[in-house]
Amino acid sequence: MAKITRKPAPRKAPVPKKQAKAAVAKPKAPAKKSLKAKSLKAMKPWTPPEVHEAFSRFRKANPEPKGELEHVNPFTLLVAVVLSAQATDAGVNKATRALFAIADTPQKMLDLGEERLREYIKTIGLYRTKAKNVIALSAKVLSEFGGEVPRTRAGIESLPGAGRKTANVVLNMAFGEHTMAVDTHVFRVGNRTGLAPGKTPLEVELGLEKVIPAEFMLHAHHWLILHGRYTCLARKPRCEVCLINDLCRWPEKTV
Ligand code: SF4
Known part of the structure; x- marks a missing residue:
């Protein structure tokens, strides 16, 4: 009698651990975000x-x-707001107290120069980029706006490092706009x-x-x-x- 030989079953490829876990994982609860979005909609x-x-x-x-960002004039307010992106007001104030004592106008800021400015603000996140922006905006305020912070949204938003939020803060706090x-x-x-x-x-x-x-x-x-x-x-x-x-x-x- 001929001997029946079984073909060995093909070996399954090992399932990567992560995949195996996912296969038995319970279905995920709906993301919290969508629940929140729903309840916001129903308000x-x-x-x-x-x-x-x-x-x-x-x-x-x-x-x-009162706002908590320390400043002595519209220019220092503008600088403080630009420095405050992704930083706390308290952290900005700590750095600007000494800075504004020696550089409270665009010309004084330019005279201080980017390198020395960096030293004053190095405790603030993204200080290198911010120092570059503050020097560039000081130059632009001097060359295009006669040394005065512009009173228009378009003017403020045209300055390096200043966006819509900066314009809104400066227009409101320095110029009393709504x-x-x-x-x-x-x-x-x-x-x-x-x-x-x-x-x-x-x-x-x-x-x-x-x-x-x-x-x-x-x-x-x-x-x-x-x-x-x-x-x-x-x-x-x-x-x-x-x-x-x-x-x-x-x-x-x-x-
Ligand atoms: S009741 Fe007041 S503190 Fe509570 S979520 Fe509403 S606004 Fe915020």
């Missing part, structure tokens, strides 16, 4: 009396809010509260400008920054002490 827009009430409370609590600079705090508060939900800083900026009455616009930027910095904190908002907790639309607020 009821604020009514004009509610917005008025919220800002009346901010005004009552802090009638003259602009709304959206930083990380204002972006979070605008979205969380439902005051002006938006996917980009520009959307939030335009949304806030649309809903906030003119009488509050001069200080609205600072009220919202301070609210985000000290009350509506990113990780653990302090809803229990929040001035506007009854008006806020955030579904996860803790009051």
Whole structure:
């Protein structure tokens, strides 16, 4: 009798560890982001009396809010804002106190020069690029704007290192215009509260400008920054002490 010989089963290629793990992994819960996006969408827009009430409370609590970036004139404000990108106000102030004591005009900044400027600001993130920008913007302010910080959005945005946010801060703080600079705090508060939900800083900026009455616009930027910095904190908002907790639309607020 002929002997039946079985063909050996083809050897399976070993499954890479990562793949094997993935095969048994539980299906992932829907990303938190999409849940958030849904709840933001479902938020009821604020009514004009509610917005008025919220800002009346901010005004009552802090009638003259001030920005925390130290400066002595529009030029030093401009420089401080350019230096503050991806840095804290406290960190910028620490460096600029000594700097502005010797260089508070575009000409003095140019006289100081990029190398020495770098020494003053080397504790601030991205200081090399920022030093280059500050020297270049000082030269441009001198050559194209007669040594004065321009009072227009287009003029400020044309300066090296200055974007829309810088223009909004300078126009508001130095020239009293009703602009709304959206930083990380204002972006979070605008979205969380439902005051002006938006996917980009520009959307939030335009949304806030649309809903906030003119009488509050001069200080609205600072009220919202301070609210985000000290009350509506990113990780653990302090809803229990929040001035506007009854008006806020955030579904996860803790009051
Ligand atoms: S109630 Fe809470 S989430 Fe809403 S604005 Fe106040 S601190 Fe922020």
